[in-house]
Amino acid sequence: xxxxxxxxxxxxxxxxxxxxxxxxxxxxxxxxxxxxxxxxxxxxxxxxxxxxxxxxxxxxxxxxxxxxxxxxxxxxxxxxxxxxxxxxxxxxxxxxxxxxxxxxxxxxxxxxxxxxxxxxxxxxxxxxxxxxxxxxxxxxxxxxxxxxxxxxxxxxxxxxxxxxxxxxxxxxxxxxxxxxxxxxxxxxxxxxxxxxxxxxxxxxxxxxxxxxxxxxxxxxxxxxxxxxxxxxxxxxxxxxxxxxxxxxxxxxxxxxxxxxxxxxxxxxxxxxxxxxxxxxxxxxxxxxxxxxxxxxxxxxxxxxxxxxxxxxxxxxxxxxxxxxxxxxxxxxxxxxxxxxxxxxxxxxxxxxxxxxxxxxxxxxxxxxxxxxxxxxxxxxxxxxxxxxxxxxxxxxx
Numbered sequence: 001x002x003x004x005x006x007x008x009x010x011x012x013x014x015x016x017x018x019x020x021x022x023x024x025x026x027x028x029x030x031x032x033x034x035x036x037x038x039x040x041x042x043x044x045x046x047x048x049x050x051x052x053x054x055x056x057x058x059x060x061x062x063x064x065x066x067x068x069x070x071x072x073x074x075x076x077x078x079x080x081x082x083x084x085x086x087x088x089x090x091x092x093x094x095x096x097x098x099x100x101x102x103x104x105x106x107x108x109x110x111x112x113x114x115x116x117x118x119x120x121x122x123x124x125x126x127x128x129x130x131x132x133x134x135x136x137x138x139x140x141x142x143x144x145x146x147x148x149x150x151x152x153x154x155x156x157x158x159x160x161x162x163x164x165x166x167x168x169x170x171x172x173x174x175x176x177x178x179x180x181x182x183x184x185x186x187x188x189x190x191x192x193x194x195x196x197x198x199x200x201x202x203x204x205x206x207x208x209x210x211x212x213x214x215x216x217x218x219x220x221x222x223x224x225x226x227x228x229x230x231x232x233x234x235x236x237x238x239x240x241x242x243x244x245x246x247x248x249x250x251x252x253x254x255x256x257x258x259x260x261x262x263x264x265x266x267x268x269x270x271x272x273x274x275x276x277x278x279x280x281x282x283x284x285x286x287x288x289x290x291x292x293x294x295x296x297x298x299x300x301x302x303x304x305x306x307x308x309x310x311x312x313x314x315x316x317x318x319x320x321x322x323x324x325x326x327x328x329x330x331x332x333x334x335x336x337x338x339x340x341x342x343x344x345x346x347x348x349x350x351x352x353x354x355x356x357x358x359x360x361x362x363x364x365x366x367x368x369x370x371x372x373x374x375x376x377x378x379x380x381x382x383x384x385x386x387x388x389x390x391x392x393x394x395x396x397x
Contacts, residue, residue, distance in 0.1 A: 043328060046285035050269040050278045051248075054193040055285070058200050058254060058261040059292035060324040065282070069190040072171055073267045076242025077114065077137045077226075078192055078250050079179030082160050084134055084208070085199045087145045091126075092203045096149065098127040107153070108143040113180055115140040116216065116223070124217075132216065134208035136223040137240065139178040146177040153177055167194050181246045189265045196239050196252045196263045206254075209238030229253050233280060241275070249275040255283050259294070262286040293333045295359055296323040296369060303339055305354055307377050310346030316374035317341060317354055323369055325361055336360045341371065348377040 046055070048067055055065040063069075090096045102125070104118035116132045118140040126148065132141035146156035153176065160174040169191035175182040199205050212231045216223045225231075226241040235255040242250040249269035254261060264282045269275035296302075296319045303317040317339075327333050341355035348354075355371040 043289045046282055048278050049274055050266040052189045052267040054189040054265045055282050056193040056263045057292050057326040058197050058263045060326045062326040070188050072186040074247035075187045076244045076247035076250050077179040078240045078242040078252050080133050080142055081195055081199050081240050083142050083177045085202055088202045088205050100126040102126045102129055102148045104144050108140040111139040111143055113139045135211045135225050142178040167198055169194055181244045189267050192252050192265045193263050206237045251275050251279055253279050260292040289329055291327050293327050294324045298322045305341045305344045308345045309380055310377040311380045312377045315348050315377050317371050318374045320370040320372050332362050334362050346377050346379040348373050350376045
């Protein structure tokens with residue numbers, strides 16, 4: 001046996017003896033890997049100096065951070081998000097048109113506070129008054145919208161409160177359309193986040209709130225947005241700021257990037273600089289640690305279900321509601337969907353439950369969403385069967 005062979009034998013024995021200890025030392029410092037993905041570490045909470053705040057994923061609705069989020073406070077001009085939402089929902093429904101000629105009342109002229117100096121009898125297109133509210137936070141403009149949509153501001157405020165209940169804003173009471181301080185005109189950061197999420201889904205609302213500066217009255221005046229983040233923060237396209245002596249500095253702001261959209265609501269900041277710094281920092285924190293993952297879109301066709309005894313052979317199946325999740329950075333976001341459609345027998349009513357879809361993300365069940373019929377299907381009669389058999393006999397099915 002030569003020396004080279006002895007050396008190889010020695011090193012082989014040494015390696016076999018030492019390697020287990022080396023591997024144990026290595027794996028002591030390497031996180032264990034489980035099937036699927038390793039769960040990301042807990043996200044450290046962000047800094048927020050304002051007394052009340054919420055960070056929400058606008059796509060999924062998940063609350064990512066909150067601080068005194070159910071504390072009732074005066075919202076100031078953030079109120080106008082609801083005013084814009086109701087106005088633009090009516091535009092989308094065809095009840096009013098952006099080109100409608102709308103006249104300012106004496107009541108609007110008397111509002112005071114932030115305004116565009118609307119004169120009684122002044123007439124402009126509805127869209128111009130919308131811009132006055134969305135960009136310049138005009139109190140007189142808010143009243144003009146309210147009176148045009150509902151006849152009186154009082155009737156419009158009733159609609160505001162009704163819509164708030166529909167959205168689940170359980171701690172909110174509106175007393176006016178503009179947000180000037182009034183007894184029991186209160187809401188919470190959580191309710192404003194819920195409202196803001198709904199507002200992001202209203203057609204064209206963010207097209208107005210993202211404007212930083214624009215001419216008004218044919219260039220005679222200039223509108224400037226109090227929300228500086230639409231100019232300073234990438235992807236920011238809304239929504240509203242507010243301030244009164246009672247409310248302090250408030251904001252509901254949203255920004256989007258690569259399919260993710262987050263909402264930050266702050267109430268009661270001491271200074272506009274604190275409001276700006278907190279909002280920017282919380283948006284940075286959300287984008288750095290989370291991403292939105294849409295899974296089921298509104299009206300998305302999931303299947304065509306066979307219909308027994310119906311005039312139509314099939315019915316379109318859609319989810320009862322859209323669905324999305326929030327992922328921490330580092331999660332894969334692998335989605336699997338399992339569709340279970342029940343036996344469907346006519347008559348079928350539009351919106352009737354016909355099954356469920358189970359959603360798994362990264363191997364974990366996250367939701368089961370009811371499936372509904374997109375359209376109605378009437379029960380087939382004698383003549384329907386006769387025609388069906390005739391076609392089958394003559395031309396085949």
